[in-house]
Amino acid sequence: MPEKALRVRLLCATPDPARAVALGGRLCYSDTNIDQLYENMEGRSEAFVEKLMDLGHLSPIEHASFTFGVEGVSRALLAQITRHRIASFSVQSQRYVAKDELEYILPPSIKDLGPEAVERFQADMEASFAAYDRWRGLGIPAEDARFVLPNAAETRMLVTMNARELMHFFQLRCCMRAQWEIRRLAWCMLGICRREAPALFKKAGPGCQATVCTEGRMSCGEAARIRTLSDELSAFAAKNPSDEGILSWVLERL
Ligand SMILES: Cc1cc2nc3c(=O)[nH]c(=O)nc-3n(C[C@H](O)[C@H](O)[C@H](O)COP(=O)(O)OP(=O)(O)OC[C@H]3O[C@@H](n4cnc5c(N)ncnc54)[C@H](O)[C@@H]3O)c2cc1C
Numbered sequence: 635m636p637e638k639a640l641r642v643r644l645l646c647a648t649p650d651p652a653r654a655v656a657l658g659g660r661l662c663y664s665d666t667n668i669d670q671l672y673e674n675m676e677g678r679s680e681a682f683v684e685k686l687m688d689l690g691h692l693s694p695i696e697h698a699s700f701t702f703g704v705e706g707v708s709r710a711l712l713a714q715i716t717r718h719r720i721a722s723f724s725v726q727s728q729r730y731v732a733k734d735e736l737e738y739i740l741p742p743s744i745k746d747l748g749p750e751a752v753e754r755f756q757a758d759m760e761a762s763f764a765a766y767d768r769w770r771g772l773g774i775p776a777e778d779a780r781f782v783l784p785n786a787a788e789t790r791m792l793v794t795m796n797a798r799e800l801m802h803f804f805q806l807r808c809c810m811r812a813q814w815e816i817r818r819l820a821w822c823m824l825g826i827c828r829r830e831a832p833a834l835f836k837k838a839g840p841g842c843q844a845t846v847c848t849e850g851r852m853s854c855g856e857a858a859r860i861r862t863l864s865d866e867l868s869a870f871a872a873k874n875p876s877d878e879g880i881l882s883w884v885l886e887r888l
Pocket residue numbers: 717718719720721799802806807811812813
């Protein structure tokens with residue numbers, strides 16, 4: 635039974651996201667009509683974006699959106715990411731897509747225990763899928779047989795977020811207090827966003843990056859290391875790496 639690994643791809647995005655945001659900001663603050671909006675904007679988008687971010691005027695950044703393809707993630711991750719209500723999702727159906735074998739995610743904590751633990755986990759996955767298969771064999775539809783499948787079962791999705799929602803998502807899910815799987819995904823998405831729109835996402839990241847940590851006694855105590863990591867990610871993203879390159883960078887560090 636195949637263990638699956640995280641994959642993240644930027645499938646589409648607002649062309650020139652900084653410009654889309656800047657045009658919104660410009661309309662707000664100058665006596666410009668929609669025909670004049672583009673005039674004298676060459677090379678000025680980033681400055682507009684920075685001004686908006688400094689003012690805390692965040693609604694114009696909703697004009698830029700990003701659609702990611704995500705696979706090799708667990709149903710446990712799905713339960714968490716879909717709590718982000720401003721995002722849009724398309725998730726591979728467990729009702730209509732019946733599986734011939736269970737594809738699953740192996741948590742690193744179990745992998746770290748060594749080969750014996752991994753084998754035990756694989757046996758758990760096999761037992762779970764055998765139960766699914768048995769119910770399917772008895773004519774039970776996939777929508778009901780899936781009730782015996784584990785949280786580790788792999789899922790695939792498209793997720794679209796606008797830049798404002800992405801910033802909120804990064805603030806919560808790049809934090810070291812977030813669960814490892816969604817945290818890795820969030821850092822990877824952050825790297826891709828920084829590559830696509832550096833001015834827009836320069837200050838995006840876990841809460842401790844912009845201000846002090848707000849996690850109180852639950853704090854990881856690593857704010858300085860996380861800020862450094864975030865700066866390193868910016869430097870890496872500026873080299874225009876592929877989506878896979880950003881994912882590898884993240885997985886080596888988180
Ligand atoms: C470390 C961590 C631990 C967590 N543990 C748990 C847990 O134990 N149990 C649990 O149930 N959840 C848990 N969550 C999930 C958490 O409670 C949120 O559901 C999730 O993070 C989505 O956040 P959000 O609602 O701010 O985001 P979004 O849904 O993306 O919303 C973005 C923002 O829009 C505004 N907004 C959206 N919808 C409304 C609305 N209806 N009314 C008013 N304002 C709105 C809010 O300002 C919100 O912050 C946890 C999250 C994290 C990061």
